[in-house]
Each structure stands twice: as C-alpha cells, then as structure tokens.
Amino acid sequence: MIAPRKSFSLLLASLIVCSVSLHAQTNRKLDIKLPLRNNSVRFAVIGDSGTGDQEQYEVAKEMEAYREAVGFDFVIMLGDNIYGGHEPRDLAQKFEMPYKPLLDAGVKFYASLGNHDDPNVERLYKPFNMNGERYHTFKRGDVQFLALDSNYMDAKQLTWVEQNLRSSGARWKICYFHHPLYNDGKSHGPDLDLRNQLTPLLKLYGVNAVFSGHEHAYERIKPEDGIYYFIQGSSGKLVKDDFHRSEIMEKSFDRDRTFMLIEIDGDKLFFQTVSRTGQTVDAGQVGRQTQPARAVAAGR
Amino acid sequence: MKAWLCNRQCFIAVAAVCLVPLLFAAQGSASNSSEDARLVNEFQQRVKQYLELRKKAAGQAPKPTDSPQVIASSQRELGNKVRVARAGAKQGEIFAPEIAQYFRRQLAAVLVGPHGKDIRASLRHAEPVRMDLQINQSYPENVPLQSTPPTLLLKLPELPDGLEYRILDRELVLRDAEANIVVDYIPEVLPDTEK
Numbered sequence: 001m002i003a004p005r006k007s008f009s010l011l012l013a014s015l016i017v018c019s020v021s022l023h024a025q026t027n028r029k030l031d032i033k034l035p036l037r038n039n040s041v042r043f044a045v046i047g048d049s050g051t052g053d054q055e056q057y058e059v060a061k062e063m064e065a066y067r068e069a070v071g072f073d074f075v076i077m078l079g080d081n082i083y084g085g086h087e088p089r090d091l092a093q094k095f096e097m098p099y100k101p102l103l104d105a106g107v108k109f110y111a112s113l114g115n116h117d118d119p120n121v122e123r124l125y126k127p128f129n130m131n132g133e134r135y136h137t138f139k140r141g142d143v144q145f146l147a148l149d150s151n152y153m154d155a156k157q158l159t160w161v162e163q164n165l166r167s168s169g170a171r172w173k174i175c176y177f178h179h180p181l182y183n184d185g186k187s188h189g190p191d192l193d194l195r196n197q198l199t200p201l202l203k204l205y206g207v208n209a210v211f212s213g214h215e216h217a218y219e220r221i222k223p224e225d226g227i228y229y230f231i232q233g234s235s236g237k238l239v240k241d242d243f244h245r246s247e248i249m250e251k252s253f254d255r256d257r258t259f260m261l262i263e264i265d266g267d268k269l270f271f272q273t274v275s276r277t278g279q280t281v282d283a284g285q286v287g288r289q290t291q292p293a294r295a296v297a298a299g300r
Numbered sequence: 301m302k303a304w305l306c307n308r309q310c311f312i313a314v315a316a317v318c319l320v321p322l323l324f325a326a327q328g329s330a331s332n333s334s335e336d337a338r339l340v341n342e343f344q345q346r347v348k349q350y351l352e353l354r355k356k357a358a359g360q361a362p363k364p365t366d367s368p369q370v371i372a373s374s375q376r377e378l379g380n381k382v383r384v385a386r387a388g389a390k391q392g393e394i395f396a397p398e399i400a401q402y403f404r405r406q407l408a409a410v411l412v413g414p415h416g417k418d419i420r421a422s423l424r425h426a427e428p429v430r431m432d433l434q435i436n437q438s439y440p441e442n443v444p445l446q447s448t449p450p451t452l453l454l455k456l457p458e459l460p461d462g463l464e465y466r467i468l469d470r471e472l473v474l475r476d477a478e479a480n481i482v483v484d485y486i487p488e489v490l491p492d493t494e495k
Contacts, residue, residue, distance in 0.1 A: 088368035153450035192418035193449040
C-alpha cells in the first residue's frame with residue numbers, strides 16, 4: 001500500500017516528466033536549412049501519403065512543426081493521396097485528420113492524381129484544389145505549377161501541357177505528377193513511355209524542376225537535360241532498401257518516411273528533405289537554368 | 301539503234317513488273333485507310349449515342365464540393381441512373397467485332413513499333429490489375445486504376461470528356477469516368493506476352 005502523500009508525489013513527478021517531455025518536443029530546435037528570405041515562395045511536397053497509418057500522422061506532425069518555423073502556406077501532393085476506399089470516412093482518416101493542424105492554419109493542398117486515387121472523387125473534393133479537373137495549373141509568386149495526371153496522358157492533356165507551358169511567362173516552371181520519368185527504385189522504376197512523350201515538351205518550354213512519387217522512397221536525380229528531378233514517394237508508404245544505385249542518382253533515402261520543403265527566391269531554389277523523426281536527409285540549392293530561346297520567346 | 305530499242309523495251313517491261321504491285325498496294329492501303337476511317341466514325345457515333353443516353357438519364361456532371369458525402373452519393377446516383385438507362389447493354393455494344401478488330405490492329409502496330417519496348421516496360425511497371433469485367437459494373441473504388449501508356453492512347457480514337465480508355469491486364473476498357481462505370485471492353489486486346 002502506497003501512502004497518499006507518496007502517491008501524490010509520484011503523480012506530480014509524472015506530470016512534471018510529461019510536461020518537460022512535451023515542452024522539449026514542442027520547443028526542440030528544428031534543423032532548418034532554408035534561407036527564409038523575404039517574399040520567397042515556400043511550399044512542402046508530399047507523395048504517396050494517404051495510408052491513414054500512424055506513420056502518415058507522424059510525418060504530418062513533423063510538417064506542422066516545420067510550418068510554424070518556415071511558414072510555408074501550401075503543399076503539393078504527388079499522387080496516391082488516398083489509398084484504398086474513397087468513402088467520406090477514408091478522406092477524413094487519410095487526409096483531413098492527419099493534416100488538420102495544417103488545414104486549420106490555412107495551408108492549401110494542391111493534389112495530382114496517382115494510380116490509387118479515384119479521379120472522380122478527388123478532382124471534385126474542394127480541399128484538393130483541383131477545380132474539378134484531372135490536371136490543373138496555378139501560380140504562386142513567379143512560379144508556375146502544372147499538376148498533371150500521369151495515369152492518363154492522352155492527346156488532350158499533352159496539348160494542354162504545351163499550351164500552358166508556352167503561354168506562361170513565369171520565371172520558374174514546375175511540373176508535378178505521380179509516375180517518375182527517372183528513378184532508380186526496384187519496385188517500379190522510370191516510366192519510359194511517359195518520358196518519351198513528356199520530356200520533349202519539358203525541354204522545349206524550359207521546365208526547371210519535376211516532382212514525382214510512385215516509388216516509395218526519396219531520390220534526387222542528377223539534372224537530366226538541365227531539369228531537376230525529385231522523387232518524393234514516402235510520405236505515407238515506404239519500401240526499405242528500394243534502390244539499386246545508378247549513375248543518374250545524386251542522393252537517396254529509403255530508411256524512413258519523408259517530406260520536402262522548398263523555397264524559391266529569385267534564381268535560386270532551396271530544398272530540404274526531412275524524415276518522420278525530424279532528421280534532414282538531403283538539402284541544398286540549385287540555380288535557375290538558362291531558358292531555351294523558344295521558352296523565352298513564348299513567355300514574352 | 302536496235303540495241304537501244306531492246307534496252308528501252310526491257311526497261312519498260314521491268315518498270316511495269318515493279319510498278320504494278322506497288323499500284324495495287326497503294327490502292328489496298330487507300331482502301332484500308334478509308335475502311336479504318338469508317339470504323340473510327342462508327343465507333344465515335346456509338347460513343348456519342350452512349351453520352352446522349354447518359355445525359356438524358358443523369359443530367360449535368362456534379363460540381364466540386366467540400367463534402368465527401370455529397371461526392372460519394374452523387375457518383376452512386378449517377379452510376380445507378382446510367383445502369384437503369386442501359387440495363388440490357390452487352391459486351392460489344394460499342395466495341396462491335398469490326399471495331400474491336402480495328403483497335404486490336406492499332407495496338408498491335410504500336411507494340412511492334414519503335415516505342416514497343418518502352419510501352420511494354422511501362423505496362424509492367426503500372427501495377428497491373430486483373431479483375432472480372434462486366435458491363436455496367438462500377439469500377440471497384442479500392443482497386444488501383446492502371447495507368448495507360450501515352451503512346452497507346454495517342455494511337456486510339458480520341459474520346460469526349462468524361463470517357464476514358466483503361467488497360468486492365470490484357471483487356472481494353474471503355475470507362476465512364478464520371479459515373480465510374482465499365483461501358484464496354486475488348487477482351488485480350490494485348491498479346492499474352494505483354495502481361
């Protein structure tokens with residue numbers, strides 16, 4: 001039998017330990033690699049996120065911690081946003097609940113479609129900001145974003161991509177879609193047919209960076225035709241030991257879930273890839289490429 | 301002079317022997333392409349009829365909303381209305397045998413073409429899906445939609461908004477994306493080796 005006084009002391013001690021632990025969690029120093037310049041464009045990147053599992057929630061929690069410090073106000077989603085069913089409870093469990101702190105803070109999500117997504121549900125779901133379309137575009141600062149549907153790249157979409165890239169006068173052009181054009185993953189690998197159809201347009205109209213998912217790990221590719229390629233497919237799903245290293249690989253991480261932070265300021269793009277546990281697994285900066293004559297002329 | 305005449309006659313004879321089959325081939329090709337155009341036109345007419353029926357039964361497409369409940373119920377409602385409107389529909393109603401043969405020829409030509417190897421690789425990496433298909437069935441919401449290689453899509457007749465082609469294992473499916481319904485399909489359109 002524990003005396004009431006001793007019991008009270010134990011309870012108090014437990015409360016103090018919990019409180020210190022919570023305080024340490026919320027006030028731990030984040031490893032921020034972005035320069036956080038005035039008026040820069042800042043966003044987060046997640047891919048293959050919609051599992052509804054504990055790990056997705058942990059990534060989301062880490063994103064919120066970084067949002068408070070970095071101040072990004074939108075997230076691009078690289079597909080497989082909702083795995084399995086697409087009933088209202090699925091959207092709640094696999095999107096609304098994990099990202100609630102971000103949504104409550106006014107962060108906007110701009111989705112692209114993966115092979116596990118139901119286009120009919122997700123394109124109509126307002127919080128995904130797809131405006132009822134399978135593919136869409138939006139501009140933030142001097143950055144034009146094109147969210148493509150790589151599941152179904154038909155003639156209509158290719159024409160749309162060309163028209164939007166040609167007519168954009170933005171300083172930066174970023175495309176994102178689910179299936180990677182370059183990738184060293186063992187699970188899927190690159191989509192060669194998509195690459196054949198899409199890269200001529202990306203090159204011709206001066207796309208600067210491409211973000212994809214599908215492969216459940218993180219990889220940064222050495223620039224191909226001057227374009228920066230990132231694969232971020234582990235914000236919910238993960239395949240460990242997924243890579244066979246090749247000469248196109250710049251950096252990879254397949255030990256834990258991740259998300260990316262991006263900051264664009266002038267001619268520089270800064271990136272930081274953060275794991276579920278807050279570890280920075282890749283970071284750096286790249287310069288804006290010299291634009292092809294055709295892209296410069298078209299953008300005028 | 302005699303030798304020149306002989307040479308000239310020989311040349312004409314050789315030219316005739318070479319040109320006649322070419323002329324026949326060109327004629328055959330022209331008739332093939334006009335036959336293909338007829339089949340594409342026939343296919344597009346059938347697609348148009350389907351869309352008219354759907355519009356009459358179900359009205360306008362739903363608008364974006366914050367409510368997943370509204371999306372789920374409107375999709376189910378649309379699907380049910382279309383199912384009732386074409387209750388007796390059978391496989392081959394849109395992909396009639398001649399039209400299906402045209403699609404088979406188109407796909408076979410792409411697969412042996414310069415991009416054939418890359419298309420096969422893309423199909424293998426697309427998380428192939430296998431399921432028993434039935435006309436008017438809903439595409440199961442928890443089954444991934446297998447991505448369709450762009451070079452295949454570019455070879456097929458363009459579809460109006462709301463309809464799409466999907467490869468499922470070896471079948472080519474015509475899917476109503478808005479009602480989430482299998483409108484028609486061609487079985488075993490891809491050769492066995494493309495699995």
